[in-house]
Amino acid sequence: MHKVSVTLKFVSGAELLIKDEFRAQSSKKSGDLEFKHEVPAGTENAPLRMKELIENVRDNLVKGDKDQFYKDGKLRPGILVIINGSDWEVEDGPEYKVQADDVIEFISTLHGG
């Protein structure tokens, strides 16, 4: 099956949601958790959308309770999704059409002070 490669980043604590084996393959030695990830490309009639990418991340990369991460279109509260440097709501949110080489970030909000 045809695949597209995107760059995934998990920062500000979101990296703790990811399975250890993927954390080990980070391309950044000491920095953010960042790695390339391949997902099945969509078709012309059914292009790969952000929600399917998140389901793929949930099913393959996330550890622990998967429903807590993403279920019925609802992402875990306190997580922001950033597509190529912009809040995904600036794009089309879950309906955004994923392109090859997109950089998708998951940022956990911090509360401490």
Next chain:
Amino acid sequence: MKPTKISELRDQLRSLRKQELEIEAQILALEAEEPSAAKKTGEKLSNEEIRRYSRQLLIPEVGTEGQLKLRNSSVLVVGTGGLGSPCALYLAAMGVGRLGLVDHDVVDKSNLHRQVLHTEASCGVSKILSAVTSISRLSSLCETRVYDMLLDSSNARDIISGYDIVVDATDNAATRYLINDACVLSGIPLVSGSAVRLDGQLTVYNHNGGPCYRCLFPTPPAPDATANCSETGVLGVVPGVIGCLQAMEVVKLVTGRKVNEDPSLLLFSYRSQPHFRTVKLRARKPTCAVCGDEPTVTKLIDYVAFCGAGPNDDAPQWKLLEDPAHRISCEKYREIQNLSDTGVGGKHLLLDVRDEVQFTICQLPHSVNIPIDQFDSRRKELEEAVKALDGAPVYAVCRRGNLSQMAVQYIRDQLGYEQCFDIAGGLVAWQREVDAEFPAY
């Protein structure tokens, strides 16, 4: 002779510092009876102000006009901890005319590595008194107003009204939603910062068509999903960096220079290269519950219920072990320890289930460290240790007596070993109840 003289002088300083706090407390008490002065106005800087702020006046982005705006502005800083300390100090130093400070807490030694408003002398006194003392030392031109209380739904609107800008320098989700809603309902921009471990974040909410906190986070996080400084730690300078940037954003807002910027979230990390990044944020959401076109939150609500967690960063006390016979007190464990130390009996295994970093900070004598999250991967080791006991008991200990209960459940249920008990309250209780010298952290 010399060392004695030095220590005499140091003692003298220590007592003067205590006295300073006492005098500030008297001033605060008297000021509380006075009606507060009218907000500063006026269209000219005094000669003293010109001398004092000269280096800042030279910058076109501030200039005389900007400095006057700062002098005539009023800013409320909620929280005088790791973020609020540098933020309030810089706001006072840069010439903000009126500074409001809210905090309900008392200065603790474990605050000092990051909460730079507070000092050794002020340990045990209210953070508000400590903060005012530091600020009055720095500037007599900055008028401070203090609120020695917990911000909640009953007082938040009253406290923030009259301020031009609010700075969120708090440490928990419930208070963050409260401050956000109060600012939206009062139409006040909010400079929000946060920091945990090695990471910090900064956003200006409710300004210039940008989002509010709820636009970004309509649903509060699960209580167990939030990390706080007392549990997970924080590098002292990290909130310092964010607090300073909060003060800078206040200057931009006051001087009217934050108009052509897209709403953004700034991310700072000790690890990442570069250390700073910003991501572009959405605009105000028309469907937002509080700042949207048809808001459902039109007055302040119960934020503790909304978030399922209260406004403090204390650790929760779990109660996993229902049978009290499965737990022993610290006092009881000390008796067992004495027996075993004198060789009279009391054979047992003391199992410390904290992670290695915490175990290295301090530990009880003869404890064996197997972190709870390694129980599965080190199960064999655990089984052998238990087997070698020949029926003697296992006592599980951790920092606060939460993880140790999980450990007892594991050993009882998974390994089928009944002689297993938890030391209730953990090392924190051990320090409180048995050994005051023990360095619980």
